[in-house]
Structure formats: C-alpha cells, structure tokens
Amino acid sequence: xxxxxxxxxxxxxxxxxxxxxxxxxxxxxxxxxxxxxxxxxxxxxxxxxxxxxxxxxxxxxxxxxxxxxxxxxxxxxxxxxxxxxxxxxxxxxxxxxxxxxxxxxxxxxxxxxxxxxxxxxxxxxxxxxxxxxxxxxxxxxxxxxxxxxxxxxxxxxxxxxxxxxxxxxxxxxxxxxxxxxxxxxxxxxxxxxxxxxxxxxxxxxxxxxxxxxxxxxxxxxxxxxxxxxxxxxxxxxxxxxxxxxxxx
Amino acid sequence: xxxxxxxxxxxxxxxxxxxxxxxxxxxxxxxxxxxxxxxxxxxxxxxxxxxxxxxxxxxxxxxxxxxxxxxxxxxxxxxxxxxxxxxxxxxxxxxxxxxxxxxxxxxxxxxxxxxxxxxxxxxxxxxxxxxxxxxxxxxxxxxxxxxxxxxxxxxxxxxxxxxxxxxxxxxxxxxxxxxxxxxxxxxxxxxxxxxxxxxxxxxxxxxxxxxxxxxxxxxxxxxxxxxxxxxxxxxxxxxxxxxxxxxxxxxxxxxxxx
Ligand SMILES: Nc1ncnc2c1ncn2[C@@H]1O[C@H](COP(=O)(O)OP(=O)(O)OP(=O)(O)O)[C@@H](O)[C@H]1O
Ligand SMILES: [Mg+2]
Numbered sequence: 001x002x003x004x005x006x007x008x009x010x011x012x013x014x015x016x017x018x019x020x021x022x023x024x025x026x027x028x029x030x031x032x033x034x035x036x037x038x039x040x041x042x043x044x045x046x047x048x049x050x051x052x053x054x055x056x057x058x059x060x061x062x063x064x065x066x067x068x069x070x071x072x073x074x075x076x077x078x079x080x081x082x083x084x085x086x087x088x089x090x091x092x093x094x095x096x097x098x099x100x101x102x103x104x105x106x107x108x109x110x111x112x113x114x115x116x117x118x119x120x121x122x123x124x125x126x127x128x129x130x131x132x133x134x135x136x137x138x139x140x141x142x143x144x145x146x147x148x149x150x151x152x153x154x155x156x157x158x159x160x161x162x163x164x165x166x167x168x169x170x171x172x173x174x175x176x177x178x179x180x181x182x183x184x185x186x187x188x189x190x191x192x193x194x195x196x197x198x199x200x201x202x203x204x205x206x207x208x209x210x211x212x213x214x215x216x217x218x219x220x221x222x223x224x225x226x227x228x229x230x231x232x233x234x235x236x237x238x239x240x241x242x243x244x245x246x247x248x
Numbered sequence: 249x250x251x252x253x254x255x256x257x258x259x260x261x262x263x264x265x266x267x268x269x270x271x272x273x274x275x276x277x278x279x280x281x282x283x284x285x286x287x288x289x290x291x292x293x294x295x296x297x298x299x300x301x302x303x304x305x306x307x308x309x310x311x312x313x314x315x316x317x318x319x320x321x322x323x324x325x326x327x328x329x330x331x332x333x334x335x336x337x338x339x340x341x342x343x344x345x346x347x348x349x350x351x352x353x354x355x356x357x358x359x360x361x362x363x364x365x366x367x368x369x370x371x372x373x374x375x376x377x378x379x380x381x382x383x384x385x386x387x388x389x390x391x392x393x394x395x396x397x398x399x400x401x402x403x404x405x406x407x408x409x410x411x412x413x414x415x416x417x418x419x420x421x422x423x424x425x426x427x428x429x430x431x432x433x434x435x436x437x438x439x440x441x442x443x444x445x446x447x448x449x450x451x452x453x454x455x456x457x458x459x460x461x462x463x464x465x466x467x468x469x470x471x472x473x474x475x476x477x478x479x480x481x482x483x484x485x486x487x488x489x490x491x492x493x494x495x496x497x498x499x500x501x502x503x504x505x506x
Contacts, residue, residue, distance in 0.1 A: 074383045075383050083374060086375070088373075098382050103285060105383075
C-alpha cells in the first residue's frame with residue numbers, strides 16, 4: 001500500500017531522514033516508534049506531500065506520490081496532527097465535518113452534523129462540546145476532536161501522530177481500541193506514531209523503529225521483545241543506559 | 249570596497265527574487281478566480297471583517313483629516329488672500345489624494361496586520377497543513393476570499409471616506425470659518441470632475457488588493473513560532489504601506505500627468 005525507498009530529508013545541515021525504507025501493507029496497522037526529534041512526524045508529512053523529500057521515492061497504491069492528482073490522493077487520507085491543528089475559528093462539529101461540508105465529499109449540513117456527532121461520540125465526546133470553539137477545550141479533548149476529524153470521512157489510510165499523548169489512561173485505552181477497530185472493521189491502513197509502549201502492543205500489527213534517520217528495526221509486534229536489537233531493547237524498556245545516546 | 253559591492257549585489261538580487269516571488273504569488277491568487285471550487289462563505293466573512301468593520305476607523309480618519317485640511321488651507325490661503333478656495337481644495341485634496349492614501353494606510357494597519365497574524369498563526373500551528381490534508385487549497389480557501397474582499401470593499405470605503413472628509417471640511421468651513429453652507433456645497437460639487445472620483449476609487453481598489461495580498465503572502469510564508477508570527481505581521485504591514493504609497497505615486501502619474 002505504502003512504500004518508501006531511500007527517502008531523504010534535511011533542514012539546512014540537520015539531516016533528519018537519511019534513507020528511509022519502509023513498507024506498509026493494505027489493511028495493516030503499523031506503529032512507528034523512535035526517540036523524540038528523530039523525524040517520525042516528518043515521515044508522515046513527506047508521505048502526505050506536505051514536505052518534499054530531497055531524494056528517494058514514495059509510492060501509495062503503486063503510484064509515485066509526486067505525480068498523482070493531489071485532490072483525489074488526499075481524499076483517501078485522514079491525518080491526526082501531533083498538536084491537533086484544529087481550525088480555531090470554527091466550532092468543534094464543523095472541524096470534524098470539515099471535509100463533509102465542502103468540496104467533492106460535500107453533503108447536506110444536517111447529515112454532516114449527524115456524522116460529526118457520531119464520530120465525536122466514538123472518541124468519548126458528547127454533543128455538548130459540538131458548538132464550542134477548540135480554544136475552549138482541554139488539550140486532551142482537542143486531541144480527540146482531531147482524531148474524530150481524521151476519521152470523519154472514513155478514509156482508507158489514516159495517520160495518527162501521537163493519538164494518546166496527553167490523555168488519561170482510561171481514555172488512552174478507549175482510543176487504542178478505536179484505532180484497532182478502525183483497522184479491523186473498516187479495513188483501513190493505519191500508521192500510528194506513539195511513545196507509549198502499551199499503545200504499541202494494543203494497536204500494532206507491525207512496528208518500525210526510527211533511529212538516526214533510518215529504520216533501525218521493523219517487524220511484527222509479537223517479535224519486539226525477542227528481536228535482540230540493543231537499540232530497540234533499550235527503547236521499549238525505557239532504559240537510560242544503552243547504545244542510544246542521551247545527553248546528561 | 250569589494251565587500252560593499254558584494255553586499256549591494258546580494259541586496260539587489262534578494263530584492264529581485266522577492267519581487268519575482270510576489271509576482272508569481274499574485275498571478276497564482278488571481279488564477280484561482282477562474283478555477284473552482286470557490287468558497288462564498290469565506291468571501292462573505294472577509295467582506296464583513298475587511299469592509300464593514302473598517303467603517304468606523306475610516307470614517308473617523310476622514311472626518312478629522314477633512315476638518316484639519318480646511319483649517320490649513322484657510323490659514324495658508326490667507327497669506328495670498330485666497331481663503332475662498334477652501335471648498336475646492338478640500339474636495340480635490342480629499343478625493344484625489346488623502347482619501348485613498350489614508351484609507352489605504354488604515355487598511356494596511358487594520359486589515360493587513362490581522363490577515364498576516366491570522367494566517368501566520370494557522371501556519372505555525374499546522375492548520376494550513378491540516379487544510380491541505382482535508383483536500384482544501386489554502387489559496388482558494390484563505391487567500392482569494394480575503395484579497396477579493398479587500399479589492400472590492402476598499403474602493404467603497406474610499407468613496408465613503410471621501411464624502412466624510414469633505415463633510416469634515418464643510419463642518420469646519422461653515423461653523424468655524426464662516427463659509428455660506430449652500431455655497432460651500434455648490435463649490436465642491438461644481439469643482440469635482442468625474443476623473444477625480446474615478447481615480448479615487450481606482451486607487452482604492454489597487455490599495456485594497458495590495459493590502460490583502462501583502463497580508464496573505466507574509467502570513468503564508470511565516471517562519472515557525474511566535475516570533476515568526478510577529479515578524480510576518482510586521483513585514484506584511486510595512487510591505488503593504490510602502491507598496492500603497494509607491495502605487496499611489498504611479499497611479500497619480502498615470503491619471504493626472506497629462
Ligand atoms: N518545518 C521544519 N523546519 C525545520 N526543521 C524541522 C521542521 N520540521 C521538523 N524539523 C526538524 O526535524 C527533526 C524531526 O522532527 P519531527 O517533528 O519529525 O520529530 P519527531 O520524531 O516527530 O519527534 P517527537 O516525538 O518529539 O514528535 C527535528 O530535529 C526538527 O527540528
Ligand atoms: Mg512528532
């Protein structure tokens with residue numbers, strides 16, 4: 001479904017991605033882990049075309065993403081941004097229903113609103129938040145609105161950038177279940193970035209670990225404990241000692 | 249010496265590059281005028297915030313300027329006993345020059361700054377990226393409605409500003425300087441030509457377009473963080489003001505050099 005080969009991206013002399021090779025199958029839930037600042041969010045933005053890599057090739061469904069028609073391409077995607085990125089001039093329900101209120105997937109307002117309320121309920125938010133502005137919500141609530149917006153138009157491919165960061169453990173559990181459901185019930189392909197190992201185990205079919213601009217390890221979630229990779233080991237066990245340098 | 253030359257060269261190249269980027273930006277904005285989808289609601293909101301909500305500040309600016317202008321012309325005219333020309337000079341000064349320029353500068357302060365800050369904030373909080381992933385083109389959804397609203401409403405504001413400015417001169421002329429009320433108005437109406445009014449409104453349209461474009465351009469090209477937003481806003485206002493004043497000179501030359 002999604003294939004990255006030798007993708008490179010730098011900002012000035014900050015070489016963030018140094019040749020990423022990654023393959024994600026249709027209907028699979030891939031979780032990307034890796035230290036803060038290793039370029040996980042940048043990978044998602046490159047796939048979506050929000051950033052252009054300097055080298056390498058990204059294919060989605062066998063097509064080179066730099067050559068596809070942008071509108072049709074993006075209509076297949078849903079994206080939850082790390083900082084939610086809600087439109088602060090629009091009330092919550094219009095954020096969620098944004099795609100359903102204009103453009104190719106436009107529907108009647110009442111229907112769009114009903115869909116928005118359903119999606120909000122799925123992320124644990126009641127109808128009372130629908131008319132509020134994003135600035136009136138807590139960070140965790142904003143994140144869930146962002147999640148509802150990402151899944152509102154039932155996309156084929158969904159990217160979640162840290163969906164459970166800032167949520168309480170119970171709500172994090174609800175969101176993990178939701179992501180799992182979207183993949184198994186709707187057959188969507190999901191790529192999730194997370195730092196939370198319990199999320200990794202709950203969501204992932206496969207796991208990829210990013211380190212120093214490359215995919216350090218990729219494989220089924222069942223194998224992460226026996227992989228024998230010292231970097232991966234250090235990361236999943238959260239040890240300060242190990243091959244990954246920490247400045248202290 | 250060499251270093252100074254190199255610096256001058258870099259500056260010139262940088263300016264030319266910036267001009268090129270802005271020209272491309274302008275062409276892109278207006279190309280979306282002919283390509284759907286359009287967002288009429290966004291346009292309506294922009295008309296309200298650019299046009300309607302600017303009325304008070306435009307009215308006050310014009311009123312006080314018209315009044316002050318009348319006083320200046322009266323006392324200046326007295327030096328060669330030409331006090332009687334107050335109505336004519338106020339009319340021509342307001343309509344041809346001060347109306348469009350002052351309204352343009354007020355729009356640069358009020359509208360360019362708010363457009364630049366809003367769009368820059370959207371950029372640094374990834375709302376622009378979110379817009380793109382939701383299959384919505386920022387140029388169509390953000391830029392075109394604002395630029396179009398500014399281009400169409402600022403001439404109206406200028407027209408209103410002209411009238412209020414003349415009215416300010418009239419009030420001062422009649423109640424302070426002792427002009428005859430009916431005579432003042434008659435002189436104003438007789439003196440103004442169609443070209444004066446046309447040039448005033450045309451300047452308004454150009455200044456509005458420049459104010460909208462500068463706000464959107466600097467907003468969309470904002471650097472990251474709060475500092476990026478601040479810098480985008482400042483650059484947008486400065487660019488709009490300078491472009492408006494430069495355009496004013498060029499347009500005055502075009503309309504009245506003959
Ligand atoms: N627009 C940008 N301009 C300049 N540098 C950037 C930009 N976006 C990201 N970077 C840099 O790229 C690197 C990776 O950023 P990225 O946001 O992908 O990290 P991440 O792996 O998602 O980290 P985190 O887990 O903290 O979210 C960072 O060093 C960051 O400074
Ligand atoms: Mg990130």
